[in-house]
Amino acid sequence: xxxxxxxxxxxxxxxxxxxxxxxxxxxxxxxxxxxxxxxxxxxxxxxxxxxxxxxxxxxxxxxxxxxxxxxxxxxxxxxxxxxxxxxxxxxxxxxxxxxxxxxxxxxxxxxxxxxxxxxxxxxxxxxxxxxxxxxxxxxxxxxxxxxxxxxxxxxxxxxxxxxxxxxxxxxxxxxxx
Amino acid sequence: xxxxxxxxxxxxxxxxxxxxxxxxxxxxxxxxxxxxxxxxxxxxxxxxxxxxxxxxxxxxxxxxxxxxxxxxxxxxxxxxxxxxxxxxxxxxxxxxxxxxxxxxxxxxxxxxxxxxxxxxxxxxxxxxxxxxxxxxxxxxxxxxxxxxxxxxxxxxxxxxxxxxxxxxxxxxxxxxx
DNA sequence: TAATTATGTCAATATGGCTGACATAATTTT
DNA sequence: AAAATTATGTCAGCCATATTGACATAATTA
Numbered sequence: 283x284x285x286x287x288x289x290x291x292x293x294x295x296x297x298x299x300x301x302x303x304x305x306x307x308x309x310x311x312x313x314x315x316x317x318x319x320x321x322x323x324x325x326x327x328x329x330x331x332x333x334x335x336x337x338x339x340x341x342x343x344x345x346x347x348x349x350x351x352x353x354x355x356x357x358x359x360x361x362x363x364x365x366x367x368x369x370x371x372x373x374x375x376x377x378x379x380x381x382x383x384x385x386x387x388x389x390x391x392x393x394x395x396x397x398x399x400x401x402x403x404x405x406x407x408x409x410x411x412x413x414x415x416x417x418x419x420x421x422x423x424x425x426x427x428x429x430x431x432x433x434x435x436x437x438x439x440x441x442x443x444x445x446x447x448x449x450x451x452x453x454x455x456x457x458x459x
Numbered sequence: 460x461x462x463x464x465x466x467x468x469x470x471x472x473x474x475x476x477x478x479x480x481x482x483x484x485x486x487x488x489x490x491x492x493x494x495x496x497x498x499x500x501x502x503x504x505x506x507x508x509x510x511x512x513x514x515x516x517x518x519x520x521x522x523x524x525x526x527x528x529x530x531x532x533x534x535x536x537x538x539x540x541x542x543x544x545x546x547x548x549x550x551x552x553x554x555x556x557x558x559x560x561x562x563x564x565x566x567x568x569x570x571x572x573x574x575x576x577x578x579x580x581x582x583x584x585x586x587x588x589x590x591x592x593x594x595x596x597x598x599x600x601x602x603x604x605x606x607x608x609x610x611x612x613x614x615x616x617x618x619x620x621x622x623x624x625x626x627x628x629x630x631x632x633x634x635x636x
Numbered sequence: 637t638a639a640t641t642a643t644g645t646c647a648a649t650a651t652g653g654c655t656g657a658c659a660t661a662a663t664t665t666t
Numbered sequence: 667a668a669a670a671t672t673a674t675g676t677c678a679g680c681c682a683t684a685t686t687g688a689c690a691t692a693a694t695t696a
Contacts, residue, residue, distance in 0.1 A: 301582075301585070302578060302581045302582060302585045303581075303584075303585040303588055303589065304520060304581060304585075304622070305604065305622070306585075306588050306603070306604065306607070307516075307581055307584050307585060307588070308516075308520070308619070308622055309604060309607035309608060309619065310491065310494060310588075310607060311513075311516075312607070312608075312610075312611045312615070312618065312619055313607040313608075313610035313611055314487065314491045315534065315611075316610060316611050316612045316615065317487060317610055319612070331681095331682060331683075332682090332683085333682075333683060333684090336488075339484075339485075339488075343481060343485065348642080348643095349642075349643060349644090350641095350642065350643085357492065358683085358684070358685090359684075359685065359686080360642095360643075360644080360645095361644095361645085361646095361684085361685075361686080361687095362683065362684050362685075364644075364645075365682090365683085366682095366683085381642090384641090384642080384693075384694070385692080385693060385694085386641070386642045386643065386691095386692065386693045386694070387642060387643080387693095388642080388643070388644095401479060404479045404480075404481060404484055405479060407484050408478070408479045408480040408481075408483075408484060410610060411480055411483050411484070411487075411610070412480065413609070414606050414607075414609035414610045415606065415609075417605070417609040418602060418605035418606040418608075418609045419602070419605070420602055420605075420606055422602075425595060425596070425597055425599075425602075426483070426603070426606065427482065427483065427486060428594070428595035428596070428597075429591050429592065429595040429597055429603065430483070430486035430487060430489070430490040430591075431486060431489075431490075431595075432590070432591035432592075432594040432595045433489075433490035433493060433494055433587060433588070433591045434489045434490055434492075434493050435493045435496070438489070438493065441489065442485070442486065442489055445481070445482070445485055508650090508651060508652075509651090509652085510651080510652060510653085525673080525674095526673070526674060526675090527672095527673065527674085535652085535653070535654090536653080536654065536655080537673095537674075537675080537676095538653085538654075538655080538656095538675095538676085538677095539652065539653050539654070541674095541675070541676075542651095542652085543652080545675095558673090561662075561663070561672090561673080562661085562662060562663085563660095563661065563662045563663070563672070563673045563674065564662095564673065564674080565673080565674070565675095
């Protein structure tokens with residue numbers, strides 16, 4: 283382990299490195315690391331983790347989302363979601379409503395309490411983003427949105443649009459339809 | 460659980476929502492989700508996980524990094540790093556060299572094999588980034604770098620600079636496009 | 637009626653984090 | 667030189683989040 287080893291083959295940069303954009307890869311890592319640190323601190327006080335945050339976020343953003351849709355968006359399995367969702371329901375942050383058209387479905391909605399928490403978690407992230415936009419002197423916010431969306435797998439971009447992107451209002455044309 | 464429950468308090472949008480930038484928050488989530496999916500597939504073939512990726516990435520990028528420095532960058536504990544680092548060393552992707560000045564330190568270096576894997580993992584991510592820049596028609600790459608860096612906690616920005624960015628050819632202030 | 641679908645749940649497992657405690661060697665302080 | 671501190675390693679156990687596979691139930695569709 284800690285033998286007085288000499289590097290068998292310590293490595294230097296090769297020419298191939300030139301083609302790889304390590305700078306942006308690393309910046310994305312650092313930016314996302316700190317971006318998620320904001321809500322983490324809040325979640326800890328509620329006994330929740332990132333998994334709860336993600337579920338609550340999407341349920342809040344897409345009222346009436348079904349369990350299957352949520353699994354697609356999060357890209358996790360039903361079993362992984364189960365515990366987290368149950369905790370959010372048991373503690374009153376999310377409620378389930380039997381699907382109107384298809385009674386097998388469970389539409390998910392954030393309660394008032396859930397909405398408040400989702401907002402509290404989003405606030406520091408939103409602030410961080412806006413401060414960064416200002417600091418970086420980004421004039422073209424739309425360009426950033428285009429870039430981020432282009433980073434998503436083409437076949438999954440529909441998920442991005444499914445949000446109430448037009449604005450945020452959550453209500454729209456009534457969720458209980 | 461699946462009682463014929465009626466939402467005790469289904470929630471609608473409040474005015475506060477307007478102030479929160481849910482759109483960008485969500486885009487960052489989706490972008491990062493798919494950004495990390497590229498290397499995940501490769502790692503699985505090696506029996507490694509994301510933790511190995513992160514360690515290998517930074518060791519490759521910052522040859523001679525010490526264990527303490529690595530912990531700071533990854534923001535994890537020594538015990539969390541231990542297993543992963545040991546596996547990378549045991550399988551020949553990383554080597555340790557006793558620190559020249561301070562013999563207690565262990566400088567970390569990627570081996571030729573480690574360098575190759577780090578590159579293989581970075582390639583699809585780099586490609587995704589560049590394709591996205593093109594698709595989004597980003598002319599000002601530097602602006603994106605400024606934004607991402609501004610997203611990092613001020614007190615931790617030094618970590619970003621510590622990379623071989625002075626030369627990380629590829630980037631600089633050039634705009635590849 | 638039969639097949640399929642949406643959801644829930646049980647059991648087992650893996651990964652990657654964590655804390656606390658302690659050991660060793662090397663450096664720094666006193 | 668002795669004492670304190672530092673850098674690293676390691677043991678033991680715990681927790682959160684994810685996985686797969688199997689199976690149950692109710693509702694819809696064929």
